[in-house]
């Protein structure tokens with residue numbers, strides 16, 4: 179059987195929010211293909227642990243600190259903007275500071291890291307920018323105004339960069355998953371099961387997965403593999419688009 183071979187040896191990558199969940203899975207996938215990976219996160223012990231695991235470099239950085247992020251120079255061929263967080267609140271009660279914080283982490287930091295990394299990619303005439311968006315980069319849900327607006331912004335940002343960067347051999351794409359089995363989501367499942375007095379399996383099927391046709395959580399490694407594919411030579415003509423991994427949610 180013929181398959182694609184993805185060899186990233188000689189490439190340098192940076193993944194934000196890589197101390198946990200999806201970012202960690204992406205960092206593992208890129209490192210397994212031979213890339214030297216910088217693990218960016220503000221969770222110091224977990225960042226060092228992941229970097230040790232993959233023979234990478236830890237970079238402890240609070241992505242909400244825009245002044246520090248602006249000064250963070252990145253000499254990389256691959257940048258994965260992944261760090262993110264959720265807050266659920268009615269818009270009239272949404273804490274303005276929290277709204278701004280989420281936008282700094284999920285939209286301003288991707289802009290600043292891209293800004294810092296892209297000139298080096300242009301010089302090498304090769305680069306991959308991958309932004310971890312969400313099904314909520316394409317659809318809205320009530321009470322998630324900060325998250326949905328940041329992810330929609332990230333989609334627009336990625337498309338704009340794709341137009342600027344294409345002539346330099348640099349692609350920019352998003353990956354837009356539905357619910358992924360990460361620590362963040364697992365905590366929500368346990369809490370909801372207790373709240374509603376139902377099993378965790380029922381929470382996943384009847385509360386979380388009403389929109390997708392395929393009723394299971396996505397594994398983080400599936401996102402890692404998708405990111406790896408976008409880094410391949412075979413994906414060189416894929417730019418300015420969104421790789422939606424949602425079990426059919428957006429087909430509705």
Ligand SMILES: NC(=O)c1ccc[n+]([C@@H]2O[C@H](COP(=O)([O-])OP(=O)(O)OC[C@H]3O[C@@H](n4cnc5c(N)ncnc54)[C@H](O)[C@@H]3O)[C@@H](O)[C@H]2O)c1
Pocket residue numbers: 194195196197198199200201218219220221239240241242260261262263283310311312313354355356357358359360361362363
């Ligand atoms: N889990 C899902 O179901 C799901 C679905 C769609 C999209 N996403 C997106 O995937 C990305 C990763 O989510 P996850 O589920 O792996 O979450 P996670 O909580 O497991 O990991 C997020 C990581 O980001 C880091 N982080 C958060 N704020 C930071 C800051 N200010 N500075 C530095 N690091 C910071 C955390 O320390 C953590 O290691 C997010 O952008 C999220 O919106 C997740």
